[in-house]
Amino acid sequence: MTLTPRLDILGAALADTSRSQMLCELMDGRAFTSKELASAAGISPQTASVHLKHLQRAGLISSLRSGRCLYHRIAGEEIAQALETLATLAPADHLYRVQQRKGGKAELLVARSCYDHLAGRLGVALADSLNALGDLIPDGDQYTPVPSERWMKLGVHLPNGPGKRPFARACLDWTERKHHIAGPLAKQLLTHALASDWVQRQTGKRGLLISATGLGAFEQILAIPSEFLSEGAA
Structure with a gap:
């Protein structure tokens, strides 16, 4: 078994327009509910929940329940920095x-x-x-x-x-x-x-x-x- 970084996991997590849009929404440092992120990505809350679980499994976001709401945010400053740097490679x-x-x-x-x-x-x-x-x-x-x-x-x-x-x-x-x-x-x-x-x-x-x-x-x-x-x- 070759010990290499699992970039394929990160690549799979980012290789979806809706997931990318939700990550960009979260890049301002605030926490948002699934419904708010669904609205930002133009998808249903149910579909957003599936995408958010994918992002969480990849370690890109973290979730916290407060009352009846589940909030999502970027997993940490180092993740935000990596995403911002990666975005410089994308067409703008x-x-x-x-x-x-x-x-x-x-x-x-x-x-x-x-x-x-x-x-x-x-x-x-x-x-x-x-x-x-x-x-x-x-x-x-x-x-x-x-x-x-x-x-x-x-x-x-x-x-x-x-x-x-x-x-x-x-x-x-x-x-x-x-x-x-x-x-x-x-x-x-x-x-x-x-x-x-x-x-x-x-x-x-x-x-x-x-x-x-x-x-x-x-x-x-x-x-x-x-x-x-x-x-x-x-």
């Missing part, structure tokens, strides 16, 4: 065609959550700006934050010393094909952006809307021109 031209249609608006390209951190044009712009301003120093596939008042304005509390895992690391963005920031630092950024109403979640959509307050904050604190992000504005 269909997203841009949607954006170019008359009246089309693909907020997913401008701002979204990648598990527990910001992604899309906004996520990459944050990484680029923090690098340019000297608040983040690239160090291989990680980032070293430099203490400054800017972090307080962004709702980020820097650690006193090294932790068990990188505080900030690079995550290849699916649509931008450049790196955004992941890790505990990026999680704090998203949490603060949501709490401050800089970005807003949408019902039934993974894309985030950027509020007028958010456009102003990102421009004032990080020198990201509001016109650059206005396509995803609320």
Whole structure:
């Protein structure tokens, strides 16, 4: 018997459009019921339950019962990172065609959550700006934050010393094909952006809307021109 990774199990789990759509819905880090995921994939709840069991057996999602509802979510940060990286290999031209249609608006390209951190044009712009301003120093596939008042304005509390895992690391963005920031630092950024109403979640959509307050904050604190992000504005 040859000891090789069972990529065939993962391949079989991903080789279905409905399962892929449900995984993409779960990539924003929230937990959803079978009915909600069925609606996102355009299939019946019964069919969704069969697909979700397949994904769970492959180790891609986990499930938790709360009251009468069974909730599903991505099995962990490492799974989300692998899926986002894998997505960079897939064609994305269909997203841009949607954006170019008359009246089309693909907020997913401008701002979204990648598990527990910001992604899309906004996520990459944050990484680029923090690098340019000297608040983040690239160090291989990680980032070293430099203490400054800017972090307080962004709702980020820097650690006193090294932790068990990188505080900030690079995550290849699916649509931008450049790196955004992941890790505990990026999680704090998203949490603060949501709490401050800089970005807003949408019902039934993974894309985030950027509020007028958010456009102003990102421009004032990080020198990201509001016109650059206005396509995803609320």
